Amino acid sequence: MPTTITKPGCFATLVTNAEYGLGAAxxxxxxxxxxxxxxxxxxxxxxxxxxxxxxxxxTWDVVLPIPELNSNDxxxxxxxxxxxxxxxxxxxxxxxxxxxxxxxxxxADTMPLCNIDDLFLYNELSACPDAGWPDCxxxxxxxxxxxxxxxDGLVKMAADEGTFDGGDQGLLNSYFSSWAHGDIKKxxxxxxxxxxxxSYTYLPAYRRFSKDVKNIHFLGSSKPWHYECQDGxxxxxxxxxxxxxxxxxxxxxxxxxxxxxAAAEPEFIQFRSTGGSISGGESVxxxxxxxxxxxxxxxxxxxxxxxxxx
Ligand code: UDP
Ligand code: GLC
Ligand code: MN
Numbered sequence: 633m634p635t636t637i638t639k640p641g642c643f644a645t646l647v648t649n650a651e652y653g654l655g656a657a658x659x660x661x662x663x664x665x666x667x668x669x670x671x672x673x674x675x676x677x678x679x680x681x682x683x684x685x686x687x688x689x690x691t692w693d694v695v696l697p698i699p700e701l702n703s704n705d706x707x708x709x710x711x712x713x714x715x716x717x718x719x720x721x722x723x724x725x726x727x728x729x730x731x732x733x734x735x736x737x738x739x740a741d742t743m744p745l746c747n748i749d750d751l752f753l754y755n756e757l758s759a760c761p762d763a764g765w766p767d768c769x770x771x772x773x774x775x776x777x778x779x780x781x782x783x784d785g786l787v788k789m790a791a792d793e794g795t796f797d798g799g800d801q802g803l804l805n806s807y808f809s810s811w812a813h814g815d816i817k818k819x820x821x822x823x824x825x826x827x828x829x830x831s832y833t834y835l836p837a838y839r840r841f842s843k844d845v846k847n848i849h850f851l852g853s854s855k856p857w858h859y860e861c862q863d864g865x866x867x868x869x870x871x872x873x874x875x876x877x878x879x880x881x882x883x884x885x886x887x888x889x890x891x892x893x894a895a896a897e898p899e900f901i902q903f904r905s906t907g908g909s910i911s912g913g914e915s916v917x918x919x920x921x922x923x924x925x926x927x928x929x930x931x932x933x934x935x936x937x938x939x940x941x942x
Contacts, residue, residue: 639733641733641752643670645660647676648719650680653684655856657886657890658882658889660688661888666746672691673693673729677698723771727778735775736752736773738847742772754775755817755818760822760824761822768801786804823847826849828850829850829875857886
């Protein structure tokens with residue numbers, strides 16, 4: 633009889649394009665830096681560029697191609713003011729990682745500030761309250777048990793009832809609807825999923841508890857990769873002090889991931905380290921265009937190979 637090897641657990645995230653790839657590179661880098669003892673799995677869809685896949689391969693244990701799912705619920709997504717989030721349905725694939733007993737899913741826009749392996753003590757479905765509607769859980773971080781039956785149940789519910797926010801969070805809150813009033817042991821403390829933009833709503837608590845924050849979630853349409861960072865400092869005046877600090881930390885981790893990758897693959901992405909910043913102050917925007925340039929060069933090269941020019 634074949635034996636099924638079940639691994640204890642993994643951290644997982646989702647990437648469908650180059651931008652979220654930068655986020656996942658930072659997340660993978662942080663999990664490594666804080667010596668997680670669990671495996672890491674990044675789920676990627678077909679449009680993720682090759683350069684992003686290479687970057688992810690240096691920061692994650694497993695880069696797993698999966699098919700894209702989309703809610704196509706434009707009306708609810710308009711209400712959320714995030715038309716791009718239908719694709720977050722792809723997160724449901726995490727229930728198919730059945731070689732792991734337990735999975736901690738993290739959005740690609742999260743940044744752990746310390747080792748967070750203790751999350752594996754929680755059981756399905758555990759998550760933190762959403763800062764906007766605390767009787768819902770936020771799906772930027774959740775603990776689950778992979779099971780194809782649950783996956784099928786979620787897909788069926790999506791087909792029968794849709795999702796109230798157009799993304800995975802609405803669907804998962806409907807499916808695991810006992811979370812708000814059920815077992816309190818499934819409520820993970822908010823310090824594991826803190827949105828630095830939302831903290832203005834309760835600054836006194838922020839001042840009191842910020843030293844305990846374990847994981848940052850850059851929730852909302854403005855993401856760390858949209859900011860320019862030069863010589864370790866975020867450019868732009870309109871950023872609160874604590875957000876600025878986390879953004880700078882995010883950019884420092886991205887630099888580290890890029891530099892480590894460059895060391896491993898010098899011919900592919902050649903960034904030189906200058907005291908922690910990318911090539912003496914290159915911004916993420918230019919890194920993205922650099923990556924895009926690399927892809928174009930590679931495609932041109934492939935074309936040339938095909939047409940016998942090389
Ligand atoms: N995501 C992705 N591509 C997209 C949009 C989202 O890969 O175009 C994934 C990514 O892991 C991301 C998660 O889905 O972190 C949820 O989206 P986002 O973090 O933007 O939602 P928010 O937390 O801001 O509501
Ligand atoms: C949220 C969550 C995110 C989720 C999105 C769509 O605000 O932070 O993880 O993907 O809504 O449901
Ligand atoms: Mn997010």
